[in-house]
Amino acid sequence: MIRTRFTGLVGTELPIVQAGMSWASSCSALPLTVSGAGGLGVVAAGPMRLPDLARVLDEMASGTDRPWAVNLPLYRAGADEVIDLLLQRPPPVLIASQGGPRRYLDRFHAAGTVCLHVVAGVEHAAKAAAAGVDGLVVVGAEAGGHPPPAMVTTQVLVRAVATAVPEIPLVASGGVADGAGLAAMIALGADAAQFGTRFLATPESSVHPAYKAAVVGAAVEDTRTVGHGLGLIRTLANDFTARMAELEEQGTDLESRRTAFTASTLRDAALSGDVAGGKVEAGQSAGLVSEILPAAELVARIAEEYRAAVARLDRA
Known part of the structure; x- marks a missing residue:
């Protein structure tokens, strides 16, 4: 075990969280494996229909007695209906993003759920802490999907938030x-x-094999941020990102850029394997991923590498 305030809060053996990733963990296979290995597996509810989510919640509840979580972006269509469903089958942990915590906090606390809130700045972190969330997920600019608009790096942002709200995990x-x-x-x-x-490149991740291959083959400089003014995303460089960059450089009007931006989807890449024209959302850490590993083996390797890193510091 690696004990921290986080492991004490949620009850995991390790301070390792598998991110809730649309399509990749909109299932039970990946989160069940991660939770079984001692980390916190996370179901991505964002793109899921209610019947599918209900089925996966049942699979999670029956598949493990260890902690697991559901990630809910509060901006998704039908978010209130998703909240109602989750309250019927309360997950041990809820990770909410893209909205205010007061919308859900009291009801989930009453159900016994630990509530973590995703933030991308010090001000939002302080507000969420003051609202009473149990912990924060602090997202820096290197992240795939939706990085913070201010593009502050994880190293700087984590230190700033830890200094501003030292009382919360x-x-x-x-x-x-x-x-x-x-x-x-x-x-x-x-x-x-x-x-x-890193967890995209596992057998249990439910994205297309071409998506996984694109992540494994990427270098650290192979991601792009596109969609300025439309909802910034970080994805692997491909025909879609080249087109968006061209439109932005040409000063194309917002609505024309919106048309091009929405014509490409994460679903195209994740489920259909269109890694040229789809949104291959991934972080800069793709350049650190060189192989596909079973999720349980990956959790164990991360813990082993952590201990080795701490040992190096002790010898320094």
């Missing part, structure tokens, strides 16, 4: 792919790290 997210990264985040004041891109 933090999960660092963005640019972390191994145990050395976990050790670095804990040294900065976090109590755990969230791994997204």
Whole structure:
């Protein structure tokens, strides 16, 4: 076990969180495996229909007696209906994003759920802490999917939030792919790290094999941020990102850029394997991913690498 405030809060053996990733963990296979290995597996409710989510919640509840979580982006269509469903089958942990915690906090606390809230800045972190959340997931600019608009790096942002709200457990997210990264985040004041891109490259991740191959083949400089003014995302460079960059450089009007931006989807890449024209959302840590590993083996390796990194510090 690696004990931190986070493991004490949620009851895991390790301060390792598998990020809730649309399509990749909109299932039970990946989160069940991660939770079974001692980390916190997270179901991504964002793109899921209610019947599918209900089925996966039942699979999680019957598949493990260890802690697990559901990630809910509060901006998704039908978020209130999702909240109602989750309250019928309360998960041990809820990770909410893209909205205010007062919308859900009291009801989930009454159901016995630990509530973590995703933030991308010091001000929002302080407000969420004041609202009474149990912990924070702090997302830096290196992250895949939706990085913070201010593009502050994880290293700086985690340190700033840890200084501003030292009383609350933090999960660092963005640019972390191994145990050395976990050790670095804990040294900065976090109590755990969230791994997204790294868990894409596992057999249990339910994205298309072409998506996984694209992540494994990427270098650290192979991601792009596109969609300025439309909802910034970080994805692997491909035909879609080249087109968006061209439109932005040409000063194309917002609605024309919106048309191009929405014509490409994460679903195209994740489920259909369109890694040229789809949104291949991944973080800069893709360049640190060189192989596909079973999720349980990956959790064990991260813990081993963490211990090795701490031992190196002790010898320094």
